[in-house]
Structure formats: C-alpha cells, structure tokens
Amino acid sequence: MAGGTANVDVVKERAAVRAAIKKEFQKQVTNPHRHGSAEGGVLFDPAVQRFMSMRATRYDHFKPTPRSSLIGIAMLAVPILGYGWWMKTSRENFEAKCRTGQVAYADREFKFA
Amino acid sequence: MSAITRSLLKLRPLGGFQGLAGTQSARSAGNWNKDWKPGKYPVTPEERAAAARKYGLRPDEYEPYPDDGLGFGDYPKLPVVSAEARDPYRDWDHPEHRRDFGEPIHASADMYGLDRIDDTQKPRFSLNDQALSFFGVMAAFFAAYFYLNDNKMHWPVLPKQYPEEGKTHYTFEPAE
Numbered sequence: 001m002a003g004g005t006a007n008v009d010v011v012k013e014r015a016a017v018r019a020a021i022k023k024e025f026q027k028q029v030t031n032p033h034r035h036g037s038a039e040g041g042v043l044f045d046p047a048v049q050r051f052m053s054m055r056a057t058r059y060d061h062f063k064p065t066p067r068s069s070l071i072g073i074a075m076l077a078v079p080i081l082g083y084g085w086w087m088k089t090s091r092e093n094f095e096a097k098c099r100t101g102q103v104a105y106a107d108r109e110f111k112f113a
Numbered sequence: 114m115s116a117i118t119r120s121l122l123k124l125r126p127l128g129g130f131q132g133l134a135g136t137q138s139a140r141s142a143g144n145w146n147k148d149w150k151p152g153k154y155p156v157t158p159e160e161r162a163a164a165a166r167k168y169g170l171r172p173d174e175y176e177p178y179p180d181d182g183l184g185f186g187d188y189p190k191l192p193v194v195s196a197e198a199r200d201p202y203r204d205w206d207h208p209e210h211r212r213d214f215g216e217p218i219h220a221s222a223d224m225y226g227l228d229r230i231d232d233t234q235k236p237r238f239s240l241n242d243q244a245l246s247f248f249g250v251m252a253a254f255f256a257a258y259f260y261l262n263d264n265k266m267h268w269p270v271l272p273k274q275y276p277e278e279g280k281t282h283y284t285f286e287p288a289e
Contacts, residue, residue: 010171018213025206025214038143043214046149050168051218053149054188060150063182071183 151186165189168217178220191219195231 028034028043036042062068097103105111154177155161164187165175178184199211206214210226224230238246275282 014171021215022206022213044144045214047169047215047217049144049149050151050188051220051222053146054151054185054220056146057150058185061153061180061184061186065182068182 151188153186154180154184155187160187169215170217185220188220189217191217193219193221193225193233195225195233196227197231198234 025043034043036044094103098108152164152167155164161175161177162172164177165172167187168175168189170189176190177187178190196211199205201211203211205211212218219225225233236243
C-alpha cells in the first residue's frame, strides 16, 4: 500500500501478510474442487464486496448539516430551477414582444414558413 | 478477508478446502448489503481497532472519513494511488486493475482506474504550462479572426474591360 513509513519492521510485516494472502489466493484460484458457481466462478473478494456495499448504502451515513445542505442546493436545486426559470422568462418576454409588435417579422430568427 | 488474515496471523494451517471455501458454503444464501456495508463512525479506540481489523489494516494506519454528514461511516480513508501510478511490471493478482486480491479499495477507486484520471503523479507539464499554452493559442486564433474580419482582402483588380469604347454593354444580373 502507498503511504511512506520509515519503520522497517512494519514494512516487513506488511510484506509478509501480503505474500501470505497472495499465496492463498493462488491456491484457491487454482483449486479444482472449489465450486464458485454461485459467484460466477470468481473467487469472492470481501474487499470488493465491502466497497460495493459501501457505495450502495452511502445515504445511511448522510446527515443534513449546513454544509451538506448548501452543497445540495448549489449543485442540484439552483441549476435545475434556475435553468427552468430562465427558459420560461426569456421565452415569455420574446413572446410578449412579438405579440405587441415590437419585433418585426423580418427580424425574427425563426419564421413560420 | 478477515477470516484469512485472522488465520494467517495466527499461523494456523487453513486445512485446504475448508479455509476459504468453507465460508463460501456457509454464505450460499448470497451476500447482502446489510452484512457488508460499513458500520457507523467509530468513536472509542476499541471500535477503531475493530474497524481496522475488519478492513485488514493496522490500527495505526486506519483513519475513517470525518463524520460531517458526507462521510462513509467507518470505511477507511486510504491513500489514493491511481492505477496508472502503480508498477505495471509487478505480479498483481488482478493486472487489469493493478490490484491484489483482498486489498482494500479506495472510496473513489472507480475514478482512479486505468481508463480514468490520474492526478496522483507529478504531471509531465505543470498546470501553469498547460493553461498558458491553451489560452495562448486560443488568444492567437481569436486575435487573428477579429483583426482580419473587418479587413477583408482580395486580389488587386481593375474594372472589366469591354471591346469598343463608348458602346453600352448589358450584363444579365438580377435587378437589386
């Protein structure tokens, strides 16, 4: 794993654990009697399962704090509602100008024919 | 994974088929999220040690994300190393991800895959160089456009010469 440590014993212990896990992985992956049919033949990796479950259950740890609420408003509510408001008002203004004769037909961008 | 590390650290023989596959047959009902999702944020040192052990980390290198409402419970905050930054010649268990079996996965690992971004290494050109190059070239293009847009140039030409001076010649252009 990354992240530096100058302690040689820690590095050696980590390397020993990693080597043991690697050896066990090779043993299980080449085990002809291992029936992984329930998992598609793939050796079950608890780290992958924990990662997937974490991604699926992130909302369990969500708390509406001022910061999280601000992020939600700024990234979701403001763009969606603001865009809708801008579309509505700009279209309405142009429509009113056309209907009251302020915009000549020749100056229109999109003509009828 | 915790079963493996627990048994390996105690240097107990795993008994072949029973070591890992034995746990698989006990989980034949499937793996549910409620069993594998991260627990709540650990507060006491005992909870932290248990969480570190669960994820296969040492207690001194285990650090959860802060519990500020946008956290992940007790999922560890691992040092982010992009897949591209890892040694391509090491014998990984999963070389397509440059990852070993059982290695805890970073919370944003899908962003740091081989086909995605890598900002964990020193970039070949600094961000300043990149920005300067891009905006310099675009500024040069825009300057050329705006300067030449109003100064349209064409070949120097004289009016068309017709034979027999004084006679009226008709062209067939539409009346404007």
